[in-house]
Amino acid sequence: MQVKMKGVFGYAGLILILFLSHSAQALKKPKVDSVQGTDCSQIKARSPEATSGVYVIRPAGVKASFKVHCEMLPDGGWTVFQRRTGRQVSFNRKWAAYKNGFGDLNKDHWLGLNNVFVMTKNKSKKWTLRVDLWDHEGGTAFAEYNNFRLGHEKNAYKLNVGKYRGNAGDAIRGISPDMDENGFGFSTLDRDNDGCSPCLFYDILVEECIMLQGGGWWYSKCGSASLNGDWYSSGDHTSWSSGLRWTTWKTPKTSSFKATRMMIRPE
Template identity: 35%
Template sequence: MHFTVFFTKTLSEKIFLVLTAGFVFSLQGFIVLLLLIPVAVCSPVFLPVDCTDLYNRGFGQSGVYTIYPGGPVSPVQVYCDMGCQDEPDSGKWTVVQRRKDGTVNFYRGWDQYRTGFGQASGEYWLGLENIHLLTLRKSYQLRVEMEDFEGGKTFVHYSTFSVGPELEGYKLSLSGFTDGGGGASLSAHNGLKFSTFDKDQDTHSKNCAMLYLGGWWYGECHAVNANGLYSWGSSTFGIGINWESWKGYEYSLKAITMKIRASDSNVSN
């Protein structure tokens, strides 16, 4: 008889793999299944909240994973940046936003910004509700990495990051800024509510999301427009992927990634 060896993390996963392999249709497989079920019922199912949970369970390779920020009924795909193998404290990052090639339209309405859009393998927005649920369950730090079209790269880091509930407008909270060269533009958005073209919660007399073609924590209107129009470098004032303290308002970045990590993980810049 041919046996397939499965390297899994939980007994429930073993049962699933035994079933899908067709092993249960043999007498030996049926006996194994009967032995595993009572133990598996009493064993906790591994539902990772974020990429830190995955890393701590032995998943050390960067890539797309499924996490459960709101529990078993809310699976969501996410890209995990697990860092370098020779630098174990450089990883465990859960990517909540990524722009890199302009393939995904980020000028979207409230419902899509609430639930998320795009593909975790490419450009995407994790969703305000998912980000809120993550930061409700744990304390997080934020790292933002940026790249221009000339090959320049920079980053900023905040030691605390959270997003409030929808009833409070998904308000952004940041503190503990460390400058990796990008400057503190994002700090200007601390305490602001999120706005889209169909839900204006900014402090401006006009709709900043409509003016600057994005969805963001706008105020009067922005110093950062990470979800603005992808414009391949030079852009009309304020409508591109702007980071004012690094490239100003008339330069749209090539790439930007926002990623968070549980605060009990070591910081590696």
């Protein structure tokens, strides 16, 4: 009987030791979804050797954390909120999708209007928006805007940008004053905030810009910029209205780009 009891206690002791050892290892191992910073810029500042990839952030004053793709560049960490490289991910989506985000953070995606809003809503902190463009011929261009932020959903995530710099041209303010997208709300297939009733877009009367151009955007009388339309391969773009457009860099007839990226960082 005594031998049996020793055997039982010996077995129970072994189980306890294994359990405690496993628990200790679990405590040492960081959680995959633990918050790593308030934004990509802070992560880069804390860890200068950090590489580009997916990180978990929680902006100051926000309860919920979320994942973002950080581009860790020599000038700091940028939070990506739009990337297009092909037609794998459809951007012809409704309000809820654009609000909450969609796609693969490591590939083509839209981070979500609400996520960008909570990052930029504190007006005491200013942000820079950077737009990168690649054409099918190997050309590249960029546009940067200071004082970037988005409004609340009740204001349709109204776009605000400040001073422009770059070599792609200021397509947000457009090729004419009546195409200025700054200060306009976001439009999707089921939410029309483009100000058209109707609008004369070149020589076409348009009731809703999104029906002509596709993809959600801050349309202002159809505007001069729209990076969420249909993606086209080289030589496949025949419309001056659809596609990925930034008409201050490329003329509408040939302006469907190979790739685009939109990202932000604190100033």
